[in-house]
Amino acid sequence: MSEETRRLERTPILPLVVIGVLASAIGIAIGLVIDWFPTDASIQAKPIDNLYDLMIILSVPVFVVVTIIVLFSAWKFRMRPGEEQLDGPPIHGNTKLEVVWTAIPALVLVVLCSYTYVVLTDIEEAQANEMRINVTGQQFAWSYEYPQAGGKPVRSTTLYLPKDRPVRFYVKALDVLHDFWVPAFRMKVDAVPGITTRYRVTPTRLGTYPVVCAELCGLGHAVMRSTAKVVTPADFDSWLAEQQAPAGGADTGAGASDGDKGTKAPEIDAKTIFAEGNGTSIACGACHTLADAGTSSQTGPELDKVLKGKDADFIKTSITDPEAEIAEGFQGGIMPKNYADTLSPEELDALVKYLGEVAAK
Ligand code: HEC
Ligand SMILES: [Cu+2]
Structure with a gap:
């Protein structure tokens, strides 16, 4: 042996x-x-x-x-001294x-x-009374759309959810792969350009929870965050009603505007473009704090502070060519570089004018 x-x-x-x-x-x-x-x-x-x-x-x-x-x-x-030349025992299984x-x-x-x-x-079981929410991921922000029967969808960069109401998310990506994840809900799914992915969630606890991108998607990946707010159904309804009400700008006289069936609003609402985007452009408010627009993200500079005293040229260049000058304490490559394409020249001018009025003065 x-x-x-x-x-x-x-x-x-x-x-x-x-x-x-x-x-x-x-x-x-x-x-x-x-x-x-x-x-x-x-x-x-x-x-x-x-x-x-x-x-x-x-x-x-x-x-x-x-x-x-x-x-x-x-x-x-283990091998002991003197065993250097020895082979192990033959094993036959x-x-x-x-x-x-x-x-x-x-x-x-x-x-x-x-x-x-x-x-x-x-x-994944289908629930009665499901609410549909469209989620869009793009470098580097999330935005949400609440389809309204017979009306314009409500858009938001904060994910408002009524407690105990089943929700089905329809997730898409505009540029590269992202991943829509709310850790508190435990559910996540890839956002893939060209296809719509989905999942269901029924929030059960009031509170504010982080929304995270869980797919490395570029330089701004780490700041691709947003907030989910689970509120009471009553609060949700009033939030929704508030969003549906025409933006509080002093427009031409009261009422009398023909319903928005296909007619393009002649007035450009820069505040809405800032807070929600124009449907194509990514919302500035997803990254910037601006008191007048009611946005509070800290991904980019706080515009109320950094735009003080800046002229229209500076603001315009900052939007169309974010890399021209990188704001102190921030990183280049995070702010989208395509605003010259996703905003019409009129929208861009309106936005510059709006920022000049509410932030630069
Ligand atoms: C994905 C996040 C993101 C979005 C969306 C975004 N920005 Fe920015 N923005 C940044 C970051 C980060 C900086 C700082 C780095 C830089 O200067 O490029 C910045 C810089 C700026 C600056 C320059 C500030 C300074 O002090 O130099 C302005 C002005 C600005 N953004 C306006 C806007 C406007 C208007 C929009 C919407 C049309 C917008 N941003 C959309 C992230 C974003
Ligand atoms: Cu991402």
Whole structure:
């Protein structure tokens, strides 16, 4: 009997099993105690968190078994002085062992796949009274559109959601891959140019939660964030009504405007372009704070502050050629460079004039 075979036979299986069981129990306990996720704010969150718990329970013992065998073998079967020229014992395999190490992982996989399937059908189930929200990702901001039966959709750069109302997001990307993720809802999906992806969420907790882009999409990826506000249905309705009301500008006399059936509004509403975009252009408010437009993002400079005393030329160049001069303390490459294309010359002039009035003075 060779030295190795003898060493193998002296392998203390029982202590190893005891160590393994203990380490697994401790590992699982730690894994379950750690708060891996932010607050759960949707009915989809609980089943997903439970799935994670099951994964922890199943994967910790796998990690422990592999680690123990590796460490034990490295210690027990290490080469000793004088053994440099020796070959290991010839091994012809062990059918019983191979059956076991194939069957157990297969079983684990079957359990995980089945359970995952159950969770997936559960969280993707269609709900009654679903509200549709169109989500658009573009470098580097999110915008949301709430279709209104028989009217203009409401646009926003903050994601307002009524509590307990099922929502279905229709997600698209205008330029490159993005990924629409609200960690508190646990759901995320890629935004892919050319196709519409979707998912469902029913918010269950009032509050404000971050919306994150989870796909590296360019220089401004890290600032591609927005906010989800889960509010009471009453607050949501009044928010929606507020958005639908004509923008508070003093227009030509009261009423009398023909409904907006296809006729282009002659007046350009620079404040709306700033806060929501013109339908093609990305909203300035997604990145800039401007008190008059009620926007508060900090991705770009606070325009109320930095535009003080600046002239129209400076403002115009800053919009059409953001790289011409990079604002102090900020990075180039984040502000879209295509405003000269996505805004008409009239819209651009209106925007420059508007900023000159509300921010530069
Ligand atoms: C995706 C985010 C983003 C969007 C959308 C965006 N900006 Fe910017 N903007 C920035 C960043 C970041 C800077 C600072 C870096 C630079 O100067 O290019 C900046 C700089 C500016 C500046 C120059 C400020 C200074 O002190 O030099 C102005 C003016 C400006 N933006 C106006 C606008 C307007 C108007 C719009 C909408 C038409 C807009 N921005 C859309 C991110 C954005
Ligand atoms: Cu992105």
